[in-house]
Amino acid sequence: MDLTTVREVCDARHRGRWEAGDAWLAGGTYLFSEPQPRLRRLLDLGRMGWDALRVTPGGLEIAATCTVTQLNAFVPPEAVTWPAAEALFAPCCRAFSSSFKVWNAATVGGNICLALPAAPLVALAAALEGECLLLAQDGSERRLPVTQLITGAGRTALTEGELLRSVRLPAKALSRRAAVRRAALRPQGRSAVLLIGTIDLKDGTWRMTITASTQRPVVMSFDRPPTERSLREAVEQAVGPDGWVDDVHGHPAWRRHMTLLLAEELRTELTADEERA
Ligand SMILES: Cc1cc2nc3c(=O)[nH]c(=O)nc-3n(C[C@H](O)[C@H](O)[C@H](O)COP(=O)(O)OP(=O)(O)OC[C@H]3O[C@@H](n4cnc5c(N)ncnc54)[C@H](O)[C@@H]3O)c2cc1C
Structure with a gap:
């Protein structure tokens, strides 16, 4: 896609003052996929030199410029036990309805x-309690949970x-047991429902994150694994009757049905050991 209104593409490290019509350019897979008549200048993040993935004492820091390929290839170091990384990173990368190039x-x-x-x-x-580091134009920084950013x-x-x-994904969240479920109208289609469940095997706390079928991430926390009925009621209440996405990738009634079905699958999978005990 030719962006005919863009006059300049510059290295984001030497950009000068932010101006009306500026946009950050990362991979460009969205920016170059449709007309952007509002844009005049693209500030390319490609040479920022940020480490894609950095293991810290507190968890894992993922640079904004980390690509899907790099995230998919991440293997936790031997010194840590992060079952959530092993269970979720690759399936979430595969959930892109996209090609090798993207x-x-x-x-x-x-x-x-x-978003x-x-x-x-x-x-x-959202499922792993991610916290975003945001840099403002005046040089100030703030941290915001991804659930509040979206x-x-x-x-x-x-x-x-x-x-x-x-x-930043905290080590405590990465240490949880986790599972994912996804539904789309076509095998390689855009996700219509994407659910992630996690359980802390030490204290029994349970979290479920609903995306794709809802406008923004819906995260539910439980002190103990919920029953089938309490999970169903919690989902219905958290999303509300008008909260289901309605677009070409799935009818809201179907998204609701699949969300409830897959939520129950996650609950059963993640609580199987406890119920056997
Ligand atoms: C074939 C195809 C399939 C796709 N499938 C999916 C899909 O299944 N799910 C999905 O969510 N998306 C999908 N997309 C849309 C898009 O490709 C992805 O969301 C992709 O992750 C965008 O990343 P990017 O680095 O290419 O962003 P860009 O296109 O470079 O930027 C996207 C937006 O984010 C802003 N931005 C980028 N980086 C930053 C930053 N660090 N700070 C502040 N603002 C920033 C840009 O200014 C722009 O507004 C698809 C696109 C294509 C072409």
Whole structure:
């Protein structure tokens, strides 16, 4: 796609002042996929030099510029036990309705900032208590949970020119047992439902994150694994009758049905050991 209104593409490290019509350019898989008449200048993040994935004492820091391919290839170091990383990273990367080419260009930051309901890395970050580091144009920094950054379908709490630098996943969340379920109208189609369940095997706390079927991530926490009925009631209450996404990728009634069905599958899978005990 030719972006005919764009006058300049510059290295984001030497950009000067933020101007009206500027946009951060990450992988460009969205920016170059449709007309962008509002844009005049693209600030290319490709040479920022940020480490894609950094294991820290507190968990894992994922740079906004980390590509889907890099995330998919991540193997936790031997010194840590992060079952959630092993269970979720690859399936969430595969949840992209995209080609090899998109995988190698699309970034974690671009996926989160675009904030589509079907954004698989929003699902991943929301399920693992991801916290975003945001850099404002005046040089100030703030941290915001990804669940607060995403305010709706295609909407975020980013201010004008604010840059997502990284997402931090805490070690405690990565240590949880986790499972994922997805439904789409076609095998390679855009996700219509993407659910992630996690359980802390030490204290029994349970979390379920609903994305793709809802406008923004819906995260539910339980002190103990819920019963089938209490989970169903919690989902219905958290999403509400009008909260289901309605677009070409799935009818809201079907999305609701599949969400409830897959939520129960997750509950059964993640509580199987406990019920056997
Ligand atoms: C064939 C195809 C299939 C796709 N399938 C999916 C899908 O299944 N699910 C899905 O969610 N998306 C999908 N997309 C849309 C898009 O490719 C992805 O969301 C991708 O992750 C965007 O990342 P990017 O690095 O290419 O972002 P870009 O296109 O470079 O940028 C996307 C937006 O985010 C802003 N941005 C980028 N990085 C930052 C940052 N660090 N800080 C602040 N703002 C930033 C940009 O200014 C722009 O507005 C698909 C696209 C194609 C072409």
